[in-house]
Amino acid sequence: MTTNPQDALKKAAALAALDDVVDDSIIGVGTGSTVNHLIDALAGIKSRIRGAVSSSEASAKRLAAHGIPLFTLDDIDTLPVYIDGADEIDPGFNMIKGGGGALTREKIVAAISRRFVCICDASKQVATLGRFPLPVEVIPMARAHVARELTRLTGGEPKLREGFITDNGNLILDVHGLAITTPAALETTLNQIVGVVTNGLFAQRGADVLLLATADGVKRTERPL
Ligand code: 5RP
Secondary structure (H helix, E strand, C coil), X not given: CCXXXXXXXXXXXXXXXXXXXXXXXXXXXXXXXXXXXXXXXXXXXXXXXXXXXXXXXXXXXXXHHCCCCXXXXXXXXXXXXEEECCCEECCCCCEECCCCCCXXXXXXXXXXXXXXXXXXXXXXXXXXXXXXXXXXXXXXXXXXXXXXXXXXXXXXXXXECCCCCCCCCXXXXXXXXXXXCCHHHXXXXXXXCCCEEEECEECCCCCCEEEEEECCEEEEEXXXX
């Protein structure tokens, strides 16, 4: 049930994404409270799709509960569309993702998808990425080393996400206090740190389409050239 205005906007963005669902295809499905609305809506049109590839155990469980067939990346080599939320999106459609800790699988599914549709409420749109702490998935034994390197390379403050283990058995360091003006370059730099699995910057593979829900309705925008 929709319980608050922000959740109503998330649901509106998710429902608008049904227009992007390609009939008879497998859909790439992200993770989070916005995507949960999408999964519930997909249940209503499941006869139109072959199934879904999920970016997390949580989304897979919800898809399965609706009787939507699940595929893995061993079954397919490309997807027509990947639909997911974001924690922040900038004017160039670069994103911070991973608030739910699913960033690595999200990045993998996005990488094989021909089109990334980002579904957001208006609070996620920012001029510059970084107010939302940047998640970095880390191999557990490398945690202290990676934290030192993140501080040195970004000037931000990494904090361990307490009590959280990713679907891949790793830790998350959330880097606070950033203002990211060159997201694609920073994405590469942070991925070079030994012990980093991936970071939550989605710049080299940003969104192609933004469905932004505001009080005036859902606005569809294609990625600027
Ligand atoms: C999960 C994500 C989500 O897309 C992001 O955190 C947005 O979540 P929500 O839809 O709950 O606001 O990247 O890892």
